[in-house]
Amino acid sequence: MRLRQSEWGPLDTWAVSRIYVGQHCPQHCSGHGKCEEGVCSCDPGYTGSICKPRRRIDETMQADFGIRYEPDSDFIDIFGGEVIGGDKGCGTLLSGETLYFSDNGVREAQTKDLNTENEDYIEFYLRIGGGLPDCDGGETPEEGVVLQYSTDGGTTWKLLREMTPEKFRKAKFVHVVLPEDARSPLTRFRWWQPFHSGGGTDQWALDEIRVGHYEGRRTVEDNFNTQLNAIDKGVWSTITEGILGKYCQNRDRALILANQENDKFVVTKDLNLEAGDVIQFRINVGCSNQFRWDHIVMLDYSHDGGQTWRLLEDPCYQENDCDGKYTEGTMYYSGPHGYWQTVVIPVTEELAMHPVMLRWWQQGGYPFNFGLDDVYVGPPCEKNCHRNGVCEQTDCVCDEGFKGEEKLN
Numbered sequence: 001m002r003l004r005q006s007e008w009g010p011l012d013t014w015a016v017s018r019i020y021v022g023q024h025c026p027q028h029c030s031g032h033g034k035c036e037e038g039v040c041s042c043d044p045g046y047t048g049s050i051c052k053p054r055r056r057i058d059e060t061m062q063a064d065f066g067i068r069y070e071p072d073s074d075f076i077d078i079f080g081g082e083v084i085g086g087d088k089g090c091g092t093l094l095s096g097e098t099l100y101f102s103d104n105g106v107r108e109a110q111t112k113d114l115n116t117e118n119e120d121y122i123e124f125y126l127r128i129g130g131g132l133p134d135c136d137g138g139e140t141p142e143e144g145v146v147l148q149y150s151t152d153g154g155t156t157w158k159l160l161r162e163m164t165p166e167k168f169r170k171a172k173f174v175h176v177v178l179p180e181d182a183r184s185p186l187t188r189f190r191w192w193q194p195f196h197s198g199g200g201t202d203q204w205a206l207d208e209i210r211v212g213h214y215e216g217r218r219t220v221e222d223n224f225n226t227q228l229n230a231i232d233k234g235v236w237s238t239i240t241e242g243i244l245g246k247y248c249q250n251r252d253r254a255l256i257l258a259n260q261e262n263d264k265f266v267v268t269k270d271l272n273l274e275a276g277d278v279i280q281f282r283i284n285v286g287c288s289n290q291f292r293w294d295h296i297v298m299l300d301y302s303h304d305g306g307q308t309w310r311l312l313e314d315p316c317y318q319e320n321d322c323d324g325k326y327t328e329g330t331m332y333y334s335g336p337h338g339y340w341q342t343v344v345i346p347v348t349e350e351l352a353m354h355p356v357m358l359r360w361w362q363q364g365g366y367p368f369n370f371g372l373d374d375v376y377v378g379p380p381c382e383k384n385c386h387r388n389g390v391c392e393q394t395d396c397v398c399d400e401g402f403k404g405e406e407k408l409n
């Protein structure tokens with residue numbers, strides 16, 4: 001047996017520990033024990049024939065790297081990277097803090113073991129390089145990032161996704177459905193850059209990492225009145241730095257997206273809708289009666305877990321072209337939507353055919369802002385509350401001056 005490094009530089013060092021040659025142990029003792037003549041001798045905290053952890057292990061993870069987030073809770077190792085604010089490194093990736101890699105040497109982030117037996121996907125945002133002058137590296141495919149998984153405590157790794165630099169110059173969302181083999185009682189993931197040209201070059205950054213399962217929700221409902229962290233409610237998949245408060249004389253608190261350099265997103269989790277359901281919400285773009293074509297909020301949908309998005313309803317201005325159904329589509333401008341308005345959109349058969357995610361989107365920049373309130377997606381209220389109220393748990397909550405008659409039951 002020989003261990004050999006074929007190319008080396010004066011700064012290279014390496015070491016080998018815990019070499020074992022002999023009868024192999026089941027699942028390599030999950031990487032948490034020593035193999036002695038085919039039998040695992042487990043590390044402290046691990047037990048059984050394959051060294052399972054004694055404590056209960058998490059099934060999902062969600063890492064936004066924000067100020068309340070502790071990397072230790074999800075990662076066992078982060079090499080060559082650190083959590084930084086959006087204004088540092090190579091700029092904001094999605095919103096707020098990111099996990100940013102730029103050091104010399106190994107660059108890798110490795111999660112704890114997760115019980116992924118009932119989980120469906122891993123997803124995250126990644127950028128390699130970026131737009132800034134010092135952030136244009138990643139010249140070759142090898143300077144990309146690979147996502148791998150291990151079901152034996154990091155002894156062997158299998159490829160889940162290879163991400164080459166030229167496709168990730170701008171932050172991109174990656175959604176990977178876990179193969180059967182990756183759904184195990186002890187699965188860990190790592191992002192790893194095989195090659196780079198040294199410290200401060202070929203940088204990359206990660207954000208909004210999530211391991212989870214499809215929920216197939218039938219309804220989404222949020223009036224944004226109480227909970228401060230909207231994401232904790234489990235309704236939303238992503239909200240970029242939204243805050244709850246009064247916006248433009250709203251009657252109570254709303255979700256406000258303002259003062260963000262980055263694009264603003266409000267994204268639902270995956271939904272299993274039925275034709276005839278409704279998508280209903282109240283929106284106010286810019287709190288201004290002045291029409292501004294560039295102050296626009298679009299409502300999009302995705303049928304592929306958030307990888308690609310399309311406008312929920314395309315605009316149609318020529319009556320003959322759209323069966324007489326003149327529509328502005330799901331695009332909301334300041335001016336016509338610069339005061340609070342209720343929008344009700346029926347769910348079409350085409351939309352309900354696959355699990356769907358919805359997102360409200362507005363470009364970044366400080367002049368742009370909008371408010372969202374009383375989101376309800378689900379079975380319709382009777383006569384859609386005659387548009388004089390909002391649906392809550394399939395009951396109408398009427399606008400002032402319309403009390404009573406439209407209420408169900």
Ligand SMILES: [Ca+2]
Pocket residue numbers: 064065066095096097098207208
């Ligand atoms: Ca973040």
Ligand SMILES: [Ca+2]
Pocket residue numbers: 137138139140143196197201202
């Ligand atoms: Ca390079």
Ligand SMILES: [Ca+2]
Pocket residue numbers: 223224225252253254373374
């Ligand atoms: Ca509200």
